Structures are given as structure tokens and as C-alpha cells.
Amino acid sequence: MNKPARRGIDLVDFLAKELELLKAIHLYRRLPGPLEKPPRPGTIINGHDVLLFSSNNYLGLAQHPRVKATAVEAVERWGTGSGGSRLTSGNFVLHRQLEERIARFKGTEDAIVFSSGFLANLGVISALVGRGDLVLSDELNHASIIDGCRLSRATVKVFHHRDTAHLRDILLAERKSHRRCLIVTDGVFSMDGDIAPLPQLLQLAEEFQALLMVDDAHATGVLGKKGAGTVEHFGLEGRGIIQMGTLSKALGSEGGYVAGNAILVDYLRNRARSFIFSTAPSPPVVAAAMAALEVLEEEPHLLDQLHANVQRLYRGLKEMGFRVLPTASAIIPLMVGDAHHAMVLAAALAKKGVFVPAIRPPTVPEGTSRLRITVMATHKPEELQRALEAFLSAGKMLGLI
Numbered sequence: 001m002n003k004p005a006r007r008g009i010d011l012v013d014f015l016a017k018e019l020e021l022l023k024a025i026h027l028y029r030r031l032p033g034p035l036e037k038p039p040r041p042g043t044i045i046n047g048h049d050v051l052l053f054s055s056n057n058y059l060g061l062a063q064h065p066r067v068k069a070t071a072v073e074a075v076e077r078w079g080t081g082s083g084g085s086r087l088t089s090g091n092f093v094l095h096r097q098l099e100e101r102i103a104r105f106k107g108t109e110d111a112i113v114f115s116s117g118f119l120a121n122l123g124v125i126s127a128l129v130g131r132g133d134l135v136l137s138d139e140l141n142h143a144s145i146i147d148g149c150r151l152s153r154a155t156v157k158v159f160h161h162r163d164t165a166h167l168r169d170i171l172l173a174e175r176k177s178h179r180r181c182l183i184v185t186d187g188v189f190s191m192d193g194d195i196a197p198l199p200q201l202l203q204l205a206e207e208f209q210a211l212l213m214v215d216d217a218h219a220t221g222v223l224g225k226k227g228a229g230t231v232e233h234f235g236l237e238g239r240g241i242i243q244m245g246t247l248s249k250a251l252g253s254e255g256g257y258v259a260g261n262a263i264l265v266d267y268l269r270n271r272a273r274s275f276i277f278s279t280a281p282s283p284p285v286v287a288a289a290m291a292a293l294e295v296l297e298e299e300p301h302l303l304d305q306l307h308a309n310v311q312r313l314y315r316g317l318k319e320m321g322f323r324v325l326p327t328a329s330a331i332i333p334l335m336v337g338d339a340h341h342a343m344v345l346a347a348a349l350a351k352k353g354v355f356v357p358a359i360r361p362p363t364v365p366e367g368t369s370r371l372r373i374t375v376m377a378t379h380k381p382e383e384l385q386r387a388l389e390a391f392l393s394a395g396k397m398l399g400l401i
């Protein structure tokens, strides 16, 4: 008699084959060797001293003495966890202080904090639109926006990257047959480092009575005179743009937020499921984010230093003949094309002590594999120089320049 099929074993077999397939097409992911020191420009990965060009800790605030001390104080005073959702027992004085601070920083009436940027996107998009509504999303938007759109059950149309003529065509064809409409875009695109054409998007939003939302994950602490992001960069404060962002990148902490008018925020407190049904962010991360915002206000030279470092590295790579995309953010994409070649270049750089990960599909479209170089305000001139030398020799060795 045949034994009944053992489903668990079949599953393992299926998963192992899927993993083999990923390896065969060079899309298998493994965790990089763990960092043994904090994500500073000079760190230790897998036992090797490396220069880090891959952290989103753009201003170095995750290691700033005041940010760290404030987080430690918060642990001493409040403990390590909040122990409840904001709507139950997890609503500390600290959370509200952070929200008020974010609202001031962003120039909005109010703000709401989530446990991560990913959760903020899921929560806000699925709360604002639903069946019968329309979402228009840039094709290079972050995965959390894509998932938020899917979760909402609204009709989702994707417009070509930064292409407002294409967006207009879709609005003309689709807007009338839908109730509410949301246009959503990254402010700074996470893998390309370029900036959304926010003024033109706003014009279309106003013309077609749509909401406009910008994800400032990579723009907060990077764009604008005070680092408030894409809206500040374009001088569009007070124009009703919904500003989502994260505390986990330039602000050196964790958590996401949505800043906008008071009614919007009140609505999200009532309707954003990832806010309602999730434990409130922990005291140290809330306190750290608040301290980071204070440091940003008091040390604006950090922003200047960041941009000077980005331009120095960009110009150096361009002069060597690498295909680098121009950038006004902290992200420099070095285009390679083929996924395997991108991996080989990253490995060659790692051997020379420079850590820059290769980014491959499905994170980026097929044929656009690249190295995603990120720069920090805390990189020293000699570290930038050493990195450039490593790029030059790896690029020559692999025939890329």
C-alpha cells in the first residue's frame, strides 16, 4: 500500500528547487556578512575592515552622541518596549511629542507615527482608497507602496517613471469612472536616487481632483534647506500634499510617519490598520528620532557635508568612465546592466575593502542591475579617495571602464 503523501516534505522539495532556480539565474539572495561594528563609514563586516557605501544612515545620526544618549535615557525612564498599541496602553507622552515635532519639521498641522515606513505605506494607502477608487503609482515606487496599493483593493494604474504626460493620459481615461483618486510617488527613488516631479504631479492632482502623496523615505534629512524633504525642496508647503516618510534612514532611528492636515491624521488614527493593530514604537526609537530632528535643526552643516561628499564621489566615478546617474540625493546608482556582472563588481570592490551591494531584479527592472552607492555626511575626504581608487582598479580589472 502506498504511504500517504507527506506534504511537508513536498513543500521542502518545491522550495529547494525554487532556490536552485534563483541561483541559476543569479538572483539568489544571501545575507551579507554581518556588521561587527556600527554602520559608520569605516566598519567591520565579516571580520574585514571595510569602507561602507551602502548605509541609509546618511547623516551618521544613528551614532550621534546626543541621539544615542537620548535613546539610553528613554530606556532608563520608560523601559524597552511600549507594551501596547497607541489606542490601548502604548500611547506615551513621547509618541505625541515626536508627532508634534514631525509636524513642525514638515510644516503640517499634524503627524502620525507608525512602527516602520513599510507599515506607514500599507496603512495610509489602504485607509485612503478602496474599491471603486483609483491609485496612480510611479513604476519605480517602493515595494511598500506597491503592497499598500494591492491591499487597498482600489484600481491601480502604473505610470511610466516620472512621466507626467503618461500620468495625464491615464487620468483622462480613468478618472471619471472612479470615486476618489490618489497619485502616489517616491520623493527620492530608492534605487535611482532621482527626484519625483512634484510640482507637475501637484498640478495634475489639482486639475483632476486627486490626492497626492509623496514617500520621503530617502528625502527626509537629505532634500531641502532644513532637510524636510521633497515638499520643502520644491517650496510646496501648505499645498495639501500627504507627506509620508521614515525615521529609519537619515534620522538614524526606526519608524514611519504621515504628516498632513489634522483631519487626515485623525482619520488615519481611526482607519489605518497597521497603526491600530500594531504595538506602538518603542521608547528608545521614538526618543532617538526626536533627538535626531533636533540635531538636524541645530547642525545644518551635516546636510552641506552630505551633498559635498555625494558630488565628489559622483564626479570622480564619472571622470573614470563609469555609467553613474546624476543625483541630487545621497544615492548614486552605478549602472552595470547584467545581474552577474553587478555581483562580480561588488565582489571585486569588497575584496578591496569597499562595501557596496549589487541590486538586481526583482528589486530593479530586468537589465538594469547596478551598484547602489550611498554616501554619508560622515565620510572623510580620504575615505572617499580610497573608495575611488578601489572603483578604478576593480572597474579596469573587469573591463567596465
Ligand SMILES: Cc1ncc(COP(=O)(O)O)c(C=O)c1O
Residues within 6 Å of the ligand: 116, 117, 118, 119, 121, 142, 144, 186, 190, 215, 217, 218, 246, 247, 248, 254, 255, 256
Ligand atoms: C522609498 C521607501 N519607502 C518606504 C520604505 C520602508 O521604510 P522602513 O524601512 O522604515 O520600513 C523604504 C525603506 O526601505 C523606502 O526605501
